[in-house]
Amino acid sequence: MAEFLSEAWIEELDHAGVVVDDGPTFTFDQVVTDGPGGDIRYRVSIEGGRLRVRSLNQSGGASVRGGASVPGGASGAGGASGAGGASVPGGASVPGGASGAGGASVPGGADATLTTSFRTAVELATGRCDASTAFAAGLVRFRGNAAALQAAAGALTALAEGLAAVRARTTFPAGTSDGDA
Numbered sequence: 001m002a003e004f005l006s007e008a009w010i011e012e013l014d015h016a017g018v019v020v021d022d023g024p025t026f027t028f029d030q031v032v033t034d035g036p037g038g039d040i041r042y043r044v045s046i047e048g049g050r051l052r053v054r055s056l057n058q059s060g061g062a063s064v065r066g067g068a069s070v071p072g073g074a075s076g077a078g079g080a081s082g083a084g085g086a087s088v089p090g091g092a093s094v095p096g097g098a099s100g101a102g103g104a105s106v107p108g109g110a111d112a113t114l115t116t117s118f119r120t121a122v123e124l125a126t127g128r129c130d131a132s133t134a135f136a137a138g139l140v141r142f143r144g145n146a147a148a149l150q151a152a153a154g155a156l157t158a159l160a161e162g163l164a165a166v167r168a169r170t171t172f173p174a175g176t177s178d179g180d181a
Contacts, residue, residue: 001171004125005032005040005118009170013053018162022049026152028144029056031115036173040118043110046155051162112144122172 002009027045041056116124120139123129134140142149 001169003171003173004122005035007055007057009166010042010053010055012166012169013051013163016051016163016166018051018159020046020049020051020155020158020162023155024148024151026148026155027110028112028114028149029110031113032121033115033117035118046152046159049155051159110144111148112142112146115141115143125167125170126172 002012023046025045025047027043027047029041029043032040043054043056045052116134116139120129120134124131124134124140129139131140135142
């Protein structure tokens with residue numbers, strides 16, 4: 001069992017072999033701030049109907065400190081989805097009818113950047129909060145190409161469903177209700 005947002009967990013998402021109907025190519029960076037070891041960054045790509053997830057953390061470590069927070073965000077461990085929304089790996093929850101700075105560029109080739117706090121990521125990942133509620137409350141920030149996000153919404157929903165097995169094997173840090181069990 002991999003711990004939520006650890007390097008092993010990110011690798012497990014990548015190796016899950018989730019495939020969706022060939023649809024749009026979409027890449028987003030997920031940034032989770034204020035984690036136990038600092039900020040966590042990873043990239044989620046959908047290309048040719050295949051999900052790929054890779055760490056963007058420095059030196060292969062579990063966190064990126066200082067300046068790693070990039071505005072724009074969402075969360076959920078490939079699990080909880082909100083009304084009309086899709087929750088994707090480890091944190092990217094995409095409410096239906098996504099909004100954001102349409103057309104805003106995101107560095108490094110991603111179509112978008114999704115950012116949330118560690119606490120919100122855990123809440124989304126465990127289903128205690130849904131994506132639409134978190135997005136509406138400003139707990140999830142999005143920056144990037146909103147049209148590309150909307151075009152990929154169906155694939156993101158399918159990915160969330162395909163990652164249910166990873167979610168079931170995920171352990172959460174002590175101090176969260178799932179980590180205390």
